[in-house]
Amino acid sequence: MHLLPAAARLSRVPRSPHFANGGVSFWYRQTGLPERRAPLPGSADYDVCIVGGGYTGLWTAYYLKRDQPDLRICILEREFAGFGASGRNGGWLSAEFAGSRRRHAAARGRQAMIDLQRAMFAGVDEVIATARHEGIDADITKGGLVHAATNPAQRERLLAEVAELRHWGYGPADLYVMDPDERDQRIRVAGALAATYSPHCARIQPAKLALGLARTVEALGVHIYEDTTVTEIRPRTGTAPATAATDRGRVRAQFVLRATEGFTASLAGQRRQWLPMNSSMIVTEPLDAKAWDRIGWQGRELLGDEAHAYIYAQRTADDRIAIGGRGVPYRFGSATDVRGATQPQTIAALWRVLSRLFPDAAEAPVAHAWCGVLGVPRDWCSTVDADARTGLGWAGGYVGSGVTTTNLAGRTLRDLVLGRDTELTRLPWVGRTVRPWEPEPLRWAGVQLIYRLFRTADRREAEQAATTSGYARLAELISGR
Template sequence: MDYRSLSYWHDSVADPLDPRPPLPGDIATDVAIVGGGLTGLWTAYYLLERDPSLRITVLEKHIAGFGASGRNGGWCSALFPASTATLGRAHGPEAALAMRRAMVATVDEVGRVAAAEGIDCDFVKGGTLSLARSPLQLAAAHAEVAEALSYGVDDLSLLSTAVGGALGASFDPACARLHPAALVRGLARVLERRGVTIHEHTEVLDWSPRTVQTARGTVAAETVVLATEGYGATLPKSRRGILPLYSLMIATEPLSDAVWDDIGIEHGQTFTDFRHLLVYGQRTADNRFAFGGRGARYHWGSSIRPEYDRVGRVFEHLRASLVELFPQAAGAAVTHRWGGPLGVARDWHASASYDPETGIASAGGYVGDGLSTTNLAGRTLADLLTGADSDLTTLPWVNHVSPRWEPEPLRFVGANLGLTAMAVADAEERTTGRPSLAARLMAPLVGH
């Protein structure tokens, strides 16, 4: 496989992307980590901080950073897939606020580690602009800030801005722009220098307490960490535990500083708006738009295939949406198109879990908010596995159990109906100028 072709991030990362040696056969280790993305690598990083004597082995089907960890939008944010209000209703306001504060601190922790370890990933903390481009969206921005304040979240604010033709915006300072493939590949190199073994081109077939079966041998381990995110849907034991939902992206050619000055997006800033069918973007370090969004359908049986990464209809929608937001991008060539699956739990509630009786730990269900949440997962799992009594182990996502997804055809119908409903909601609001009934009906199903 040509790993450079996976995304703009893989194409531009200063790393040869050469696969590491696969598992040579049956081995024994202290901790076996299934998945070479950020969840697994951060867990290994913090486990070694707590106990440098641990033997840790990472097992990856392709290469480290092959999946969502290397292909995402590059938002290292304080967003958590379940909203603060949802967490407050389920766990109480204090727990919801603790989760928000932990996520805010996580953004700075990623930047701290990148700087300390010499990982050049273009980390710049510039915050997120959520643009309100209609009176209805402006009301949504006001409501978002008011709801946050009601839970004690006082760092969101309202701005008067004309960026993207907006009437205003909400601003969350707790977000950094970065190059995700540079982060995940750099972290893998740091771990290797510290003695972690990473076996790539090693497909995991199954796991059980203290054992992982791969296509190249069996790994015996006291602890097994499952860090597969959306790809967990391809394994029998977790097939209905996670739903792989595709998100696609485009990147433009670099634009001049003068054009960016006219656009009004600064280095380090990320942006979105208040539509229901999510879009997200950043100004890259080399002055491109990296812009993505939902719209690709869910595939029967939670299947994941390379051809699903590229859907012409969705790429056209993204290009049109980008130009609608920023007409200055109309003449910019699109140089890269890519996508991939992210992981969605049935209740849109991420979790970090550990069962000391079986020795099995897991984290995931980030719904696209994983670039930062994976770091919190790594620190949390490291505390759980080493028996540390910390503030992290009391957060409301610890040992949270989400319901399983319905069997087919209900899963197929429900997932794709949800995507359609979000597109309908946007059209409804543009037409009526009133909050969408479709969005209101779907809100409980998407973590709001």
């Protein structure tokens, strides 16, 4: 329990004189906000209408237009392309995939899940190659992924995860436990008892990737309409095509694809479909060379830990540390954040984790803080589908593992829209449907309880508990993961 008021806790955090909280992510503070594109000029007809201008929508438009240039494609975006999680995330171009592998395997067998994991490995390289081909400079460095355990319970989970992943197609070259020398050579995490390494991950600057993708698809002839709010998506009925109803008019299309991720609840009839989960980040001012000599991190690996309320971090291209984690995890009624503003207690909590993992960075001022939302299905498993009968399609529910998954989703939606039977369309996440989240106030109470239990478990384990806390096991049971 915190006994100090939020303002007092935040006052302990060293902050840059130029500190900013909310409004936009640090990534857009670097690039500058894009000039807004024109809104939808009125009702129109297209072959494919994509609702949502984030990575999923942009990748889908890119692959459709590259494969069939004569398709008339539009993207409808309430703010600007890349406004949501695509421009606010932690910059992990990772092969990690959301959801239970056993649940995915139950649909089409163990090999299908192994194929899905292999598709994620390949997806990392696909994004890197496409960015290079299209001249998109997104500060991409494929340094791999380190997961560190800083207490005995975390170490037990980390080693168990390696053994589990061997069953799902991870070979020794895909993931391994580092010896202490390699661990310290890569990143010196204070108190690390064990750490794993996987080469299947790259550091990106998220906003640069989003802005570059938007420019690329627009150059291919895709129409991107911004400041256009979609209120409802309607299926094909009789001879009437599928429709996206907006505040600027209606768009009729053979396919209307929903790519709204954490903002899905804003659409009519979708409030309980995917829960908008909140995640927050802070970034320091650049660290000096002496600090980096002590920390290491020369390979620009991505970094995660094994806490239940886990963190994700990167060393940026300009030598800052950006670190994120759950803040206020969920707002009542599936509400979303107030344009990226972050709670003072969340900033303080992230800084405490940063200081614990990297004492040499404890005095580095915090330059910026922000937050965003991600989509969480009731079974915590990502999904993609397109139904030729209704003309509707969707992808999302990435649960925070979406940067690479959006690319796989875009290529899969391309094949589904074009009626192809491919290796991608046979992957086990295709066509997955789950029950909706509980109505309020059960939804809010359940999420609050889950994360309170996770935080309690982390505190107990930090006291050197040898095994995973029972509080965490209870939280997992309630969450349905």
